[in-house]
Amino acid sequence: MALTKEQIAKRIAQELQDGFYVNLGIGIPTLVANYIPEGIEVELQSENGLLGMGPFPIAGEEDADLINAGKQTITTLPGSVFFDSAMSFGMIRAGKVDLTVLGAMEVAENGDIANWKVPGKMVKGMGGAMDLVASAKNIIVAMQHTDKAGNSKLLASCSLPITGRACVKKIVSDLGVFDITENGFVCIEHAPGVSIEEIKAKTAGQLSIHPSIKEMNV
Amino acid sequence: MSLHKVIANADEAVKAIQSGQTLLLGGFGLCGIPENCIAALVKKGVDQLTCISNNAGVDDFGIGLLLQTKQVKKMIASYVGENDEFERQLLSGELEVELIPQGTLATRCMAAGYGMPAIYTPAGVGTEVAEGKEVRNFNGKDYLLEYAFDADFAIVKAWKGDTKGNLIFKDTARNFNPLMAMAGKVTIAEVEHLVEAGSLDPNDIHTPGIYVDYIFQGVDYEKRIEKRTVRN
Numbered sequence: 403m404a405l406t407k408e409q410i411a412k413r414i415a416q417e418l419q420d421g422f423y424v425n426l427g428i429g430i431p432t433l434v435a436n437y438i439p440e441g442i443e444v445e446l447q448s449e450n451g452l453l454g455m456g457p458f459p460i461a462g463e464e465d466a467d468l469i470n471a472g473k474q475t476i477t478t479l480p481g482s483v484f485f486d487s488a489m490s491f492g493m494i495r496a497g498k499v500d501l502t503v504l505g506a507m508e509v510a511e512n513g514d515i516a517n518w519k520v521p522g523k524m525v526k527g528m529g530g531a532m533d534l535v536a537s538a539k540n541i542i543v544a545m546q547h548t549d550k551a552g553n554s555k556l557l558a559s560c561s562l563p564i565t566g567r568a569c570v571k572k573i574v575s576d577l578g579v580f581d582i583t584e585n586g587f588v589c590i591e592h593a594p595g596v597s598i599e600e601i602k603a604k605t606a607g608q609l610s611i612h613p614s615i616k617e618m619n620v
Numbered sequence: 621m622s623l624h625k626v627i628a629n630a631d632e633a634v635k636a637i638q639s640g641q642t643l644l645l646g647g648f649g650l651c652g653i654p655e656n657c658i659a660a661l662v663k664k665g666v667d668q669l670t671c672i673s674n675n676a677g678v679d680d681f682g683i684g685l686l687l688q689t690k691q692v693k694k695m696i697a698s699y700v701g702e703n704d705e706f707e708r709q710l711l712s713g714e715l716e717v718e719l720i721p722q723g724t725l726a727t728r729c730m731a732a733g734y735g736m737p738a739i740y741t742p743a744g745v746g747t748e749v750a751e752g753k754e755v756r757n758f759n760g761k762d763y764l765l766e767y768a769f770d771a772d773f774a775i776v777k778a779w780k781g782d783t784k785g786n787l788i789f790k791d792t793a794r795n796f797n798p799l800m801a802m803a804g805k806v807t808i809a810e811v812e813h814l815v816e817a818g819s820l821d822p823n824d825i826h827t828p829g830i831y832v833d834y835i836f837q838g839v840d841y842e843k844r845i846e847k848r849t850v851r852n
Contacts, residue, residue, distance in 0.1 A: 449722065450648045451792050461850045466651065466843035467779075467793040473649040474849035484791055486798045486826075487648070487674070488730040491723025495742065524707050525719065527699035532749060533723030536742035567746035 403595045404576040409620040410544050412437040413591075414503055414574050416619070417542060418444050425449060425494070425534060427504030428472045430544040434503055445481075447499055449490050449530045454482025471530065491530065495537045502538035504531065506545050506570070508560045511586035511607035513570040515543065516562035528565060535566030547575035547604055554606040556580065556587055577601050579618060585610060591618045625785045625829065626814070627836045630660035633808045637773055639666045640693075644729065644769065644800040645673040645683060646776035650846045652793030653682050654777040656810045656838040667691040672771060674725060674796055676700045681844050690714070698722035702846070721749065724766050726799055731768035733802020733831065738767045774804025777838070778827070781811035782820050785829030798827045807831055810838040 405413070411433035418424065418434075422444045426432050435457075438444055446455040448470045455470060456477035464475040493499060508516040515535055518528040535541060548554055556573065573580040578601055579591035586608030589601055594617055602609060627633055634657055637643070647653030661669075662685050669692050676695050677684035686692050687705050694716040700706055709715035720728075721743040731739045740763035744750050754765040776797040779790035787809055789797055801807050809827075814837040829835075 448792070450651070451795050458849045458851045464845060464848055464850065465791065466845045467791040469649065469651050469792055469846070473651070473846040475845055475847070476849075478791075484789075484794055486794050487722065487726035487796050488799050491726055491743075494723065524711070526701035527697060527719040528721055528749075529699040530722035532721035532747065533741070533743040536745060564747050 403593065404547070405593045405618070405620060408433060410574050410576060412620050413579065413618055414542055414544055415439060417501065417572070418442055419500070420444075422500040423447055423453070423498060425499050425502045425538070427502075427531070429505045431503040431505060432472065447490070447493070448476070449487075449494065449534070451485050451487060451490050452478065452482060454479045456482070491533050494534060497537065497539050499538060501540045501542065502534050503542045503544055504534065506543045506555070508555050508557055508562050509543055509545070509570050509573055509582075510557050510559045511582070513568040513582045514560050514564050515566055515570050516560040516564045518565050519563045521563070531565050535569045538569070541570050542572045542574060543570050544574055547577040554604055556605045556607050556609075558607040577604060588612050589615060591616055593618050594620070622833070623784065625832060625835045626783050627834050629836055630656035630810060630838070631663070633657055633810070633834050633836055634660045634664055636806070637661065637664070637666055640668040641666075641772040642670040642672065642770070644771045644774040644804055645671055646774070646795070646797035646800045647682065648674050648792065648795035650677065650682050650844050652777050652789065652795050652797055653677070654775045654810050655841055657775045657808060658682065658685055661686060661691065662689055665689070665691070668693040670694040670696065672696040672725070672769060674698050674722060676703050676706050678702050678846065679705050681842070687715070694718065696720065698725050726796060728766055728769045729796065729799035729803040732770070733799060736768060738765055740764065741766055769803055771804055772806065774800040774807040776801045776807065776809050778809055778811045780813045780815060780820060781809055781832075781835050782815050782817045782829070783835070784817040785809065785832030785835050786817070786820060786825045787811070787827040787829070787832065788820060788824055789826050794826065801827045802831045806833045808833065809835045811835060812838060812841060
């Protein structure tokens with residue numbers, strides 16, 4: 403069975419290490435915050451100017467001055483700090499953020515990512531995505547393996563305008579976990595009940611299966 | 621720069637703004653936007669404006685109000701979703717739009733405020749954002765040359781301000797506001813609480829008043845929440 407969004411988020415949460423500063427993008431990446439493993443302390447960065455982001459507020463305590471990069475009302479945790487947008491992207495560019503998780507429309511076997519523009523459709527903008535992918539040292543993409551028509555979103559090269567080049571290190575899709583290496587996609591884990599044949603059939607671009615591939619623990 | 625900065629209201633603040641000028645407008649989404657000055661610009665009716673702001677508001681609030689009245693010629697932003705009128709004007713060719721990475725937007729403001737003509741950033745290298753731009757390699761990595769903004773006015777919203785123009789922002793309503801305050805040729809600040817100079821702790825001030833030309837006590841803040849989200 404292909405994974406749910408929650409299971410994708412849960413698997414990505416296993417990549418978190420104690421002490422990490424983490425930037426979570428909009429969509430599935432946001433859900434990662436719900437699965438931070440016990441005993442691990444991470445600090446969430448929101449690129450509109452906050453380190454130490456907490457959960458959504460309880461009803462009645464929403465504050466218009468306190469939102470995340472997805473414009474949702476949020477809270478802060480003890481030790482949090484606010485800063486302006488230049489400093490926010492400054493710490494991203496300077497490599498201070500340990501892990502960035504974001505969604506994608508397409509990822510190429512060399513790590514190129516496309517997630518901001520579909521020609522012919524209304525273009526809403528790249529927001530902070532181009533800054534994040536250009537600088538983050540560790541980028542994990544969370545996405546569905548195929549589009550609604552069943553076409554692979556893991557490709558030899560992106561067909562959509564790219565957001566950044568050769569930057570994605572790992573993909574967690576609803577079918578498996580893939581490292582991006584000099585030899586293209588390497589499947590290191592498969593979702594429970596998903597066969598290697600299915601992964602091969604649904605992946606365009608160069609794919610190899612790690613010799614000690616295991617089942618995802620989700 | 622003048623030491624005498626306090627003015628009566630938003631109408632007075634936007635008095636000198638002319639049609640065709642370029643404005644930096646603070647805020648992220650609807651958070652920390654200069655509500656009073658936007659309303660005053662709608663009332664004044666200046667048009668053909670170039671607006672530089674991270675977002676373009678929603679249909680009936682923020683910069684969306686200036687779009688409804690067709691006062692904006694060009695929008696420079698990083699993300700312009702959640703706005704049907706914006707989309708209609710863009711697709712019909714009435715509105716020009718330039719989309720730029722959010723960090724680039726912030727840094728181009730910062731450069732202007734620091735008196736630097738340009739910066740190099742890795743954001744957008746190898747993408748269509750890089751088209752026509754100088755690329756330079758530093759230590760094995762490519763960077764794009766991006767110029768400081770050259771805007772006629774910056775309009776920002778602060779939480780507290782004093783009569784010398786010193787500003788303090790609240791929470792994530794800080795966002796682009798201090799950067800744009802530094803970047804305008806003329807900077808207007810509207811504040812929720814205007815206090816006498818000397819009553820703010822100098823250690824707490826985010827934007828020194830030297831960057832602010834006009835300051836006024838704002839009124840009737842709606843502070844609309846774009847995506848109210850609560851815990852289950």
